[in-house]
Amino acid sequence: MGTINGWIFVAVTLCGVGCFAWIVAGRVRLIMAGKPDGRMKLSWQRTAVAGGQVFGHRRLLQDRRSGLMHLVLFYGFIVLQLGALEIIFKGLTDRSLPLADRSWFAFLQETTVVLILLAVAYAAYRRYVRRLSRLPKGWKPALVLIWITALMVSVALTLAFDRLREGKEEASAMAPLSSALASALQEISSNAHWIRNGYEAAWWAHLTLLLGFLVYVPLSKHFHLLTAPVNWLFRPGGPPKMAPLDLEDETSEKFGMNEIADLTRATRLDLFACVECGRCTDACPAANTDKGLSPMHLMTKLRDTLLAKGKIFSPSAAMPLPSSSSTMDIRQTMTWQSESWMISDSSSAEPSLIGDVITEQELWACTTCRACEESCPVGNHQLTPLVEMRRYLVLTEGRMPAEAKKTLQNIDRQSNPWGFPRQERAAWLDAFAAREGWRVPTIRDNPKPEWLWWVGSMGAYDLRARGVTFAFARLLREAGVSFAVLGAEERNSGDTPRRLGDEYLFQELCRSNIETFRRYGIKRIVTTCPHTYHLFRNEYRDFGFDGEVKHHTELLAELLAEGRLAPRQPVARTMTLHDSCYLARYNGVTEAPRAILSAIPGLKVAEMARSGKQGLCCGAGGGRMWLEEPGRRVNVVRTAQALETGADLIGSSCPYCLTMMEEGVRLHGAEERTTALDVAELLAMSVFPMRKREG
Secondary structure, eight states, X not given: OOHHHHHHHHHHHHHHHHHHHHHHHHHHHHHHTSBOOSOOOOOHHHHHHHHHHHHHOTTGGGSHHHHHHHHHHHHHHHHHHHHHHHHHHHHHHSOOOTTTTSHHHHHHHHHHHHHHHHHHHHHHIIIIISOXXXXXXXXXHHHHHHHHHHHHHHHHHHHHHHHHHTTOOSOOTTSHHHHHHHHHHHXXXXXXXXXXXXXXXXXXXXXXXXXXXXXXXGGSGGGHHHHHHHHHHHOOOSSOOOOOOOTTOTTOSOOSOOSGGGOBHHHHHHHHHXXXXXXXXXXXXXXXXXXXXXXXXXXXXXXXXXXXXXXSSEEOTTSOOOOOSSHHHHHHSTTGGGSOEEOOOTTSOOOOIIIIIBOHHHHHXXXXXXXXXXXXXXXXXXXXXXXXXXXXXXXXXXXXOHHHHHHHHHHHHHSSTTOOOGGGGGHHHHHHHHHHSSOOOBTTTSSSOSEEEEOHHHHHHOHHHHHHHHHHHHHHHHTTOOEEEOGGGOOOOSHHHHHHTOHHHHHHHHHHHHHHHHHTTOOEEEESOHHHHHIIIIIGGGGTOOOEEEEHHHHHHHHHHXXXXXXXXXXXXXXXXXXXXXXXXXXXXXXXXXXXXXXXXXXXXXXXXXXXXXXXXXXXXTTGGGSOOOSSOHHHHHHHHHHTTTOSEEEESSHHHHHHHHHHHHHTTOTTTXXXXXXXXXXXXXXXXXXXXXX
């Protein structure tokens, strides 16, 4: 192409790559300016998981159509980078790279161009024709689609003019796109000057679009192309858990998060990895019931506040942050951050995250169900900043909803959320003995049990949940399991205080409970509450507990497999199973309750559209069991999904879920045709034929 064009190429390329490097370096500095939190560590296990997510698109393919579209774009651009090297090299030297002159290489490149154009057309259809509510509709998404289309057209035109330049005028099955275009272009003119100028124009257009897109990537949500693989690489393995606070650190002036400076490196990386796909908001029970919370909105507002303070291309400081009180408002304001960019003034006053960026209504709307994190294709932890801001409100400022304050006071004083007298925690033992004629052994009756059964506040105090307690006690005895309960010595597990942000009360309860376990030499615990199960199994370990913990469905499934329980009585009913978030999403336990149901003769199981790890929350998690719920109730929405299956039983394996499902059935007026049961109650109906219902 000549010496002058060669020097121009070098100058343009250095300019584009230099701008890209400068912008990326600025964002890296912003990330590394965050507080280290110990999360960003490498391991072979994390590397394997990251590889599966990045190159296997495992999370993206949960939505098959969208996942396949992204798969085509991802691998298409990888393939076309080889073609871009060939185009640039050939334009500068008039020679092909090794292997690039093979017919299969041309066929691969041109097929990829067509597939990418089809993927872009589908993306435009989803966003602007179907108008999926979770996808922003601003000009920036359209710009990207136009940019990619123009890039593909420049590739096709460069290849077509190159064929004419080399005198390859015949049609070719191995170069179907370029040969067809070459034929059409030759109809316009076969003049050598026209062909040469056309080739150079297409070549420069391709290079300019390529470098322009390179510079644009770190300025947009497409920065996830670089940050998402890193995010997956540093994503912690195992069940997610809240990080403990060092409450004895006398140098700490506050706990939790309320300023940009409080954002950790891992959270900052999450913010830059966000792809703004809206999957998290689509899955969020609060967003789906008009509570004003959008996990995607949370991430983008924090990111753009960070950029504004970082004095790197960011939304206009004059642009107000949107506030929204409904799902419709949330989805309309998802594009607020993409409409105006400028160099911001970092000398402005430090914004308070709570109030200036995120409303308290948003913070308290979350049920901590992790549907957002489970659906996120880039491995973000949306809950981390949210729970840290709750901690700030409760521990540093002492602010919380009135119901939350009352609940925490009750737990502190009486070790249960209702404030019932602590000595009544063991009253269920007397009620059970009066009904069954035998007593459930306490730790004093059986000081060396195989299993300590943690009954929990719901199982001990709540009259409906006692039905599950009674059923499980009978099943354990029938199976010959050596077990005991703490009775009046049992305290609150600490789940509600921790999720509401009261880390101080949680740690007090945690250490007290662990001391009790040590005093009695407890190494194995079974519980009917998934929240307690997760807490003991994962979060108590940060405080020194290392015992084995099982959920009651896991233990019952094992007892059935060993033949120690024998379901005899057919249950000719149809059940749909509601999965507890803290069992399914937090700990991956989905098969145990289904194994129990499959062992019951005559029972049919009808799965909901959203089940297992994709199930919708009942609305009680994150301490919301004890808070007032404005607007549409989450449990009503979830119960409607259960009723759509036509099942006459709604199964659960969590006392919170059972309560919420029963209330949902009542609010739908479906008591005559549908009943909510714990799977242990249903199993007891089959194992003990004379009992139709426990409790």
